[in-house]
Amino acid sequence: xxxxxxxxxxxxxxxxxxxxxxxxxxxxxxxxxxxxxxxxxxxxxxxxxxxxxxxxxxxxxxxxxxxxxxxxxxxxxxxxxxxxxxxxxxxxxxxxxxxxxxxxxxxxxxxxxxxxxxxxxxxxxxxxxxxxxxxxxxxxxxxxxxxxxxxxxxxxxxxxxxxxxxxxxxxxxxxxxxxxxxxxxxxxxxxxxxxxxxxxxxxxxxxxxxxxxxxxxxxxxxxxxxxxxxxxxxxxxxxxxxxxxxxxxxxxxxxxxxxxxxxxxxxxxxxxxxxxxxxxxxxxxxxxxxxxxxxxxxxxxxxxxxxxxxxxxxxxxxxxxxxxxxxxxxxxxxxxxxxxxxxxxxxxxxxxxxxxxxxxxxxxxxxxxxxxxxxxxxxxxxxxxxxxxxxxxxxxxxxxxxxxxxxxxxxxxxxxxxxxxxxxxxxxxxxxxxxxxxxxxxxxxxxxxxxxxxxxxxxxxxxxxxxxxxxxxxxxxxxxxxxxxxxxxxxxxxxxxxxxxxxxxxxxxxxxxxxxxxxxxxxxxxxxxxxxxxxxxxxxxxxxxxxxxxxxxxxxxxxxxxxxxxxxxxxxxxxxxxxxxxxxxxxxxxxxxxxxxxxxxxxxxxxxxxxxxxxxxxxxxxxxxxxxxxxxxxxxxxxxxxxxxxxxxxxxxxxxxxxxxxx
Amino acid sequence: xxxxxxxxxxxxxxxxxxxxxxxxxxxxxxxxxxxxxxxxxxxxxxxxxxxxxxxxxxxxxxxxxxxxxxxxxxxxxxxxxxxxxxxxxxxxxxxxxxxxxxxxxxxxxxxxxxxxxxxxxxxxxxxxxxxxxxxxxxxxxxxxxxxxxxxxxxxxxxxxxxxxxxxxxxxxxxxxxxxxxxxxxxxxxxxxxxxxxxxxxxxxxxxxxxxxxxxxxxxxxxxxxxxxxxxxxxxxxxxxxxxxxxxxxx
Ligand SMILES: Cc1cc2nc3c(=O)[nH]c(=O)nc-3n(C[C@H](O)[C@H](O)[C@H](O)COP(=O)(O)OP(=O)(O)OC[C@H]3O[C@@H](n4cnc5c(N)ncnc54)[C@H](O)[C@@H]3O)c2cc1C
Ligand code: SF4
Ligand code: SF4
Ligand code: FES
Numbered sequence: 001x002x003x004x005x006x007x008x009x010x011x012x013x014x015x016x017x018x019x020x021x022x023x024x025x026x027x028x029x030x031x032x033x034x035x036x037x038x039x040x041x042x043x044x045x046x047x048x049x050x051x052x053x054x055x056x057x058x059x060x061x062x063x064x065x066x067x068x069x070x071x072x073x074x075x076x077x078x079x080x081x082x083x084x085x086x087x088x089x090x091x092x093x094x095x096x097x098x099x100x101x102x103x104x105x106x107x108x109x110x111x112x113x114x115x116x117x118x119x120x121x122x123x124x125x126x127x128x129x130x131x132x133x134x135x136x137x138x139x140x141x142x143x144x145x146x147x148x149x150x151x152x153x154x155x156x157x158x159x160x161x162x163x164x165x166x167x168x169x170x171x172x173x174x175x176x177x178x179x180x181x182x183x184x185x186x187x188x189x190x191x192x193x194x195x196x197x198x199x200x201x202x203x204x205x206x207x208x209x210x211x212x213x214x215x216x217x218x219x220x221x222x223x224x225x226x227x228x229x230x231x232x233x234x235x236x237x238x239x240x241x242x243x244x245x246x247x248x249x250x251x252x253x254x255x256x257x258x259x260x261x262x263x264x265x266x267x268x269x270x271x272x273x274x275x276x277x278x279x280x281x282x283x284x285x286x287x288x289x290x291x292x293x294x295x296x297x298x299x300x301x302x303x304x305x306x307x308x309x310x311x312x313x314x315x316x317x318x319x320x321x322x323x324x325x326x327x328x329x330x331x332x333x334x335x336x337x338x339x340x341x342x343x344x345x346x347x348x349x350x351x352x353x354x355x356x357x358x359x360x361x362x363x364x365x366x367x368x369x370x371x372x373x374x375x376x377x378x379x380x381x382x383x384x385x386x387x388x389x390x391x392x393x394x395x396x397x398x399x400x401x402x403x404x405x406x407x408x409x410x411x412x413x414x415x416x417x418x419x420x421x422x423x424x425x426x427x428x429x430x431x432x433x434x435x436x437x438x439x440x441x442x443x444x445x446x447x448x449x450x451x452x453x454x455x456x457x458x459x460x461x462x463x464x465x466x467x468x469x470x471x472x473x474x475x476x477x478x479x480x481x482x483x484x485x486x487x488x489x490x491x492x493x494x495x496x497x498x499x500x501x502x503x504x505x506x507x508x509x510x511x512x513x514x515x516x517x518x519x520x521x522x523x524x525x526x527x528x529x530x531x532x533x534x535x536x537x538x539x540x541x542x543x544x545x546x547x548x549x550x551x552x553x554x555x556x557x558x559x560x561x562x563x564x565x566x567x568x569x570x571x572x573x574x575x576x577x578x579x580x581x582x583x584x585x586x587x588x589x590x591x592x593x594x595x596x597x598x599x600x601x602x603x604x605x606x607x608x609x610x611x612x613x614x615x616x617x618x619x620x621x622x623x624x625x626x627x628x629x630x631x632x633x634x635x636x637x638x639x640x641x642x643x644x645x646x647x648x649x650x651x652x653x654x655x656x657x658x659x660x661x662x663x
Numbered sequence: 664x665x666x667x668x669x670x671x672x673x674x675x676x677x678x679x680x681x682x683x684x685x686x687x688x689x690x691x692x693x694x695x696x697x698x699x700x701x702x703x704x705x706x707x708x709x710x711x712x713x714x715x716x717x718x719x720x721x722x723x724x725x726x727x728x729x730x731x732x733x734x735x736x737x738x739x740x741x742x743x744x745x746x747x748x749x750x751x752x753x754x755x756x757x758x759x760x761x762x763x764x765x766x767x768x769x770x771x772x773x774x775x776x777x778x779x780x781x782x783x784x785x786x787x788x789x790x791x792x793x794x795x796x797x798x799x800x801x802x803x804x805x806x807x808x809x810x811x812x813x814x815x816x817x818x819x820x821x822x823x824x825x826x827x828x829x830x831x832x833x834x835x836x837x838x839x840x841x842x843x844x845x846x847x848x849x850x851x852x853x854x855x856x857x858x859x860x861x862x863x864x865x866x867x868x869x870x871x872x873x874x875x876x877x878x879x880x881x882x883x884x885x886x887x888x889x890x891x892x893x894x895x896x897x898x899x900x901x902x903x904x905x906x907x908x909x910x911x912x913x
Contacts, residue, residue: 024795035720036780038820039728098801101790101852103813110803129813134727138816142789149784181769210722244690244697245743246724344725347744348692428795478704521706522715526675527770529718530703 004438004445005030007175007190009161009217011037013133013420014403015196016140017427018434023147025435030188031144032156032177034212034532038141041198041210042423045133046251046341048125049097049420051090053114056122063087066124068622070418073119073297074368074411075559076598076624077230079617082375082408085383086425093424094126100139103128105337115256115337117416119297125417130253130340133420140424160532163220164193164399165457170225171443172398176457181527185461187454189446192398192434195221196427199367199404203540203547204493205485207364208240208249218371218405219539222546226394228603228610229407230369231543232550233560235414236493237365238301239325243348247363250325251341252416255294257334259327261285261301262357263314273316273324273357284308289630299413299560300629302362306494316359324357364493366414368560369547370407372602373400382621387432389442397443400434402426407600412559465531473519477534480518484511484537484544492548496563501552508548512541546603546610553612556597568593571633583636587644590626598624664689666751667709668698670717671761673768680768683717684709684757695742695750695760696721696731699772718771726886729819732826733772734761739826739884742772763826779820782838786862788845790855802853815848815894817887824881824891836870840881843872844894850901863905872902 006022008015011033019029033040052061066087071080098104098112104126105113114123128135147153158180165174165187174189200215201207222228238261239254240247255261262281269276284304286293296304305323309315316322327335327342335342335354345353372395376388384391392400392408402423409422487507491500515538522530555566568589571582599614626641628634665686673680685702686709696719703716719742721731726744735745736754750758766774804812818841825831825839846862849855866872875895882891 021795035722035728035730036776036820038780039722039730041722043728043819044723044725092797095797095800096795099790099792099798099854101801101816101849101855103804103809103816106804106806106809108806110805112800128816131727131817134819135813135816139790142783143792145780145784146787146789146791149787210728211724212722242692243724244693245700248725347726348694348746350746476704478700482704521703521713524674524715527718527773530716533703 003028005190006192006194006434007032007188008194008196009175010040010196010198010403012040012042012196012198012403012423013137013140014423014427015194016137016144017424018194018196018402018431019153020140020143020147021428021431022434023152025431027152027435027438029153030156030190031153032159032161032175032188034158034160034180036157037144037155038138040137041213042137043134044210044249045420046130046249047117047253047256048115048127048132048417049094049136050117050124050415050417051094051126051421052124053091053112053126055114056124059122061122061124063090066090069120070415071411071622072627073415074413075627076619077233077411077558077600077617078409079375080619080621081377081383084621085429086409086422088383089425090421093421093428097136097139100143102135102139105129115253116295117256118252118295119292119415125256127253127337130251130338136420161197161217161220162461164224164396165454166224166396167449167453169443170396172396173446173449173453176461178461180532183525183528185458187457189449189454191441191446192400192437194400194402194430194434195371195405196403197405200540200543201364201367203484203544204364204488205482206245206247208237208247214536214540215543216536216539219542221371221394221399221401222605223542224396225605226396226399227372228369228546229372230601231546231603232554232601233368233412234364234493234547235298235366235368235560236302236362237298238305238362239360240363241345241349241358242361248344248348249363249365250345250358250360254325254327254338254341257327257338258330259294259325261294261323261325263308263316263323267313268318274328282308282314292629296629297413297415299562302494303562305362320361322359322361325360326357327353328355328357362494364489366419367404368407368410368412368414370405371401373406373408375408377618384429386429387436389433389437391433392426392430400430402430412561468531468534469520469523471519473517475514475518477518477530477537480511480514481537481540484508484541488544492551494562496551496561497565498552501548504548505545505552508541508545515541549610550601550603550612554597554601556593558597570631571636579633579636580640583633583640586637587626587640591644594624666747667757669757669759670771672717672771674770676767676769683714689747693747695735695745695747695758696724698747699742718773720773727819729821732763732821732823734763734826735759739763739823741821741886744886763822765826765831766822776820776822779822779825779839779841782842783845786838786842786846786865787858788842788849790849790852791858792854804853808851812848812851814887814889815844818844818889819887821886823884823886827880827884829878829880830874830876835874837874838865838870840875840891840895843898844889844891847894847898860905863902866898866902867906872899
């Protein structure tokens with residue numbers, strides 16, 4: 001049999017996880033990445049990674065409750081079997097990282113320490129200082145290096161994925177990639193291709209993501225026929241600091257360790273924050289959400305900041321969305337656990353956050369949406385059939401997607417510290433899928449394909465590049481990008497309305513047209529970064545269209561997607577009977593909204609723009625219920641809802657075995 | 664306010680280098696990666712000559728990925744955390760950027776640091792686990808040990824330390840302070856230490872620990888405050904012990 005190869009594009013946590021698993025099973029992997037994998041964006045993750053652990057278990061926690069928090073936090077938009085499988089694997093994933101040497105913080109007895117993150121009452125989050133992503137990425141990078149030293153992994157760093165190679169039947173047979181130094185473009189034949197290329201924050205100009213998070217790779221797969229799902233769900237993190245090139249995150253762990261968010265009660269009070277007495281401070285999250293306090297899910301915290309700054313005009317800096325994040329009261333021990341992020345604040349703002357409350361702002365942070373992928377449900381466990389050829393596969397046979405680039409795990413809003421888990425989990429479980437695929441090769445082997453398939457695949461990319469380099473246009477790609485980012489940030493983030501979404505779509509069409517007229521300032525054939533950026537800009541424009549049109553079409557509020565025009569008015573009656581009646585009306589409206597909109601948005605590329613359809617969501621494990629964080633009359637709504645008996649067939653937990661998924 | 668930046672450029676690995684100066688309007692909180700972004704958007708020199716954008720390496724933009732290391736005002740550091748106002752306070756006339764000198768230049772400010780990653784293979788900078796199947800948690804680790812490991816584990820292979828090290832150059836095969844520190848990280852790990860002898864073997868050989876001249880330059884420039892000279896001192900002692908053990912066959 002001809003030698004088989006797997007191409008993994010992307011060496012963040014997801015890509016490294018699948019690479020090491022495949023290499024362990026004896027498979028040869030080409031690992032392609034735009035940056036040395038050790039410098040991938042995962043290195044930025046700060047706060048930690050979630051799973052049930054021995055401590056929370058004794059407090060009544062279970063994998064089931066982790067799943068419940070995840071789907072409730074995500075407003076029920078994710079298919080539940082993959083989420084169940086992920087939460088079941090959580091403890092095993094952390095154990096594995098622990099064995100690989102991740103220096104997780106320890107308790108005095110030497111066990112792993114945990115902190116609490118948003119959207120849960122349990123301390124599920126394991127962490128390594130405030131640089132958990134860096135530590136985890138390094139551990140996996142080291143493992144992959146071990147396999148590289150044994151020639152099972154061949155790295156192509158500073159190589160950029162340009163597109164999948166599809167045969168006449170539409171099956172994926174490899175990828176085309178470009179050496180970012182020599183600019184050589186070549187095909188890589190492969191029997192399976194995995195994209196682990198991360199999120200698309202740059203569509204919004206500046207975000208908390210790294211410079212390379214353009215969504216370029218996902219955009220290219222989408223253009224080649226892989227569907228894109230739930231694009232309109234974009235997480236805006238409540239706490240970041242603005243910079244001229246990037247919005248730098250101040251992790252939720254600051255609040256997990258006890259940090260508090262507040263604004264002065266007096267509008268634009270310009271006193272030194274330390275001199276403002278407690279009675280004149282408005283701790284709005286704590287007041288409005290007594291149960292979760294500062295650790296409400298991110299979409300909610302962000303909207304509250306918006307409300308306090310815009311509607312109540314209490315922003316610390318007029319005309320912006322700025323509030324205080326205050327860690328000045330924390331113990332030295334807690335502060336030490338936050339060193340990694342406090343250093344960032346100090347370095348970039350020149351102020352010591354241990355002594356002065358931090359000024360923070362919301363910022364685009366995470367793409368819940370991504371390339372559509374499949375899964376196979378295991379009816380016995382409610383989770384996945386591990387090793388099924390369908391898991392993580394796109395609409396293009398042989399093309400798989402994992403990590404932030406897929407849409408699968410976080411629904412309408414991601415809970416903090418769940419992404420590192422989904423990245424590693426999806427990387428680990430796609431490995432047996434690929435191993436099985438290589439055994440049977442349902443569509444035949446890449447080695448049996450005509451050589452011309454691979455030779456020809458390079459041509460369009462080469463021609464595009466030559467054309468662009470020689471094109472005499474008037475548009476500047478960097479300025480176009482800035483314009484796109486400004487529009488997207490203004491109209492397609494925290495609060496959305498149809499009028500602005502429509503004008504943004506028109507703007508995107510205009511930008512797309514002007515993109516046809518860009519000129520490069522670098523005409524060289526060696527390490528041309530201008531070219532790479534301009535290519536990615538084309539993909540960002542395309543994704544911006546998918547995101548914005550998806551948002552325009554979805555006339556409801558769900559998770560991070562908030563359209564006040566379609567919000568169900570909260571009950572406000574004081575009198576119990578009236579409140580109960582309002583709750584009934586509320587629940588009916590909520591039911592109708594779910595019937596209409598509890599669906600996955602799926603965008604398919606056509607030459608005339610995206611075509612949308614909607615798919616049912618598998619909510620067979622936990623029936624959807626109203627998300628009532630902080631809502632007035634929440635208890636009454638919950639009572640009325642449970643009496644309505646929507647989708648309720650007795651406690652769901654009993655339907656399937658809990659925990660212990662098959663290996 | 665406007666300020667000037669002078670950049671040492673080189674078009675390809677085979678070309679000579681040349682200086683170019685740019686003038687920039689100051690922006691509040693501006694760092695050098697922003698300066699490079701502004702140049703990319705508008706690549707015109709101070710003499711109003713159009714030029715190609717300056718090539719540079721960067722990713723995280725918050726000093727955690729190690730990509731954007733270069734020599735700035737004569738000191739090796741990360742461009743993303745180098746703030747213009749502080750640099751101008753250091754040296755008011757202009758800001759100078761040049762590529763690191765210890766690595767081959769690819770283009771402009773981009774250098775090839777693959778040798779640093781290669782060395783990590785030689786010293787087996789990993790924990791050799793039995794496999795990636797579920798075997799329960801790792802060893803229990805006292806907080807004190809975690810406190811010692813964590814700082815070493817923050818090395819982002821940025822290259823500052825080797826750029827500053829007088830012993831790391833074309834004429835020597837010295838593996839450099841970052842790699843030595845990684846040896847100490849993995850030798851201290853309960854499972855990682857099974858490969859300790861193989862690592863000491865590298866430290867004992869040419870380009871190993873004996874090549875360090877103890878000038879302490881490395882530790883002064885490490886952006887992550889990694890106690891490199893402590894690691895080196897400890898590595899020196901442990902390597903001697905290893906050699907003794909080897910000679911006496913125990
Ligand atoms: C500041 C910050 C803090 C965070 N903190 C947390 C946290 O505490 N907990 C948590 O759970 N989550 C956190 N997240 C989210 C989490 O870090 C990311 O979702 C996750 O790291 C994504 O990993 P990934 O493997 O999918 O992709 P990435 O790490 O983004 O890697 C993408 C890879 O693809 C490569 N690539 C991309 N495009 C191409 C191309 N065209 N050709 C070749 N290669 C390409 C890149 O080089 C890179 O190797 C945080 C995110 C940010 C921004
Ligand atoms: S102490 Fe050793 S490793 Fe560090 S700079 Fe000096 S010679 Fe180089
Ligand atoms: S030890 Fe410090 S200076 Fe050297 S590569 Fe690592 S982080 Fe950079
Ligand atoms: S860009 Fe990552 S360290 Fe500067």
